[in-house]
Amino acid sequence: MTVRSAFFDLDGTLVDSLADLADAVNHMLSSLDRPALPLAEVRLLIGKGAHNLVRRALKSDDEHIVQQGLARFLEYNHGHIVDKSRLYPGAREALESLVDNGITLAAISNKNEALSRLILGELGIAPLFEVICGGNSFAEMKPSPLPLLKTLERLDISATEAVMAGDSINDIQAGRRAGITTIGCCWGYGAPEELRQADYRADSCSDVSRIILTGKSP
Numbered sequence: 304m305t306v307r308s309a310f311f312d313l314d315g316t317l318v319d320s321l322a323d324l325a326d327a328v329n330h331m332l333s334s335l336d337r338p339a340l341p342l343a344e345v346r347l348l349i350g351k352g353a354h355n356l357v358r359r360a361l362k363s364d365d366e367h368i369v370q371q372g373l374a375r376f377l378e379y380n381h382g383h384i385v386d387k388s389r390l391y392p393g394a395r396e397a398l399e400s401l402v403d404n405g406i407t408l409a410a411i412s413n414k415n416e417a418l419s420r421l422i423l424g425e426l427g428i429a430p431l432f433e434v435i436c437g438g439n440s441f442a443e444m445k446p447s448p449l450p451l452l453k454t455l456e457r458l459d460i461s462a463t464e465a466v467m468a469g470d471s472i473n474d475i476q477a478g479r480r481a482g483i484t485t486i487g488c489c490w491g492y493g494a495p496e497e498l499r500q501a502d503y504r505a506d507s508c509s510d511v512s513r514i515i516l517t518g519k520s521p
């Protein structure tokens with residue numbers, strides 16, 4: 304495969320953000336007099352954006368309450384975006400080696416765009432990305448292929464020239480629907496069966512860059 308651009312998911316792929324997301328969820332729950340959720344439960348709620356996360360954490364379909372919770376969650380997460388969040392081992396090096404090899408990078412998250420830009424900026428890797436988009440950047444979020452298709456358009460490349468790396472079914476389905484080769488990242492928040500349909504599977508960030516640069520599974 305001749306790859307010109309690598310698309311990356313954020314939470315659970317480049318950034319281990321679970322502890323900060325759980326703190327924001329539990330701040331929101333406690334402000335609404337609800338009991339806290341353990342980390343393991345919050346982990347299962349990540350992947351389809353903040354509205355979905357808050358709705359499921361509150362176990363409520365009452366949109367008024369969900370909006371209240373969402374505002375509190377987002378405000379807290381904005382103020383505590385990298386208290387505990389860290390890049391996964393080898394993430395920076397993998398991204399740098401791709402850039403050094405002439406591959407452009409895009410971050411395509413279901414986190415909202417402002418928070419995506421903030422976390423990548425705070426972790427010092429935002430300048431590596433040509434494109435950063437989030438769950439509110441387009442009319443649909445992953446698993447819709449739309450954010451990936453828009454990014455192809457923006458970079459003026461075809462689907463066969465891109466790769467999508469991510470840890471969840473949302474990333475793999477979005478990639479498949481866009482006609483983009485997918486790499487399932489096994490260290491994140493997705494269950495192993497979510498990555499079954501990925502074209503490649505990687506056990507580390509350096510596996511991802513190796514697959515992209517050599518076209519071979521490690």
Ligand SMILES: O=C(O)COP(=O)(O)O
Nearest residue numbers: 313314350351352412413
């Ligand atoms: O915020 C989420 O729900 C997940 O974000 P991600 O797409 O970067 O994994």
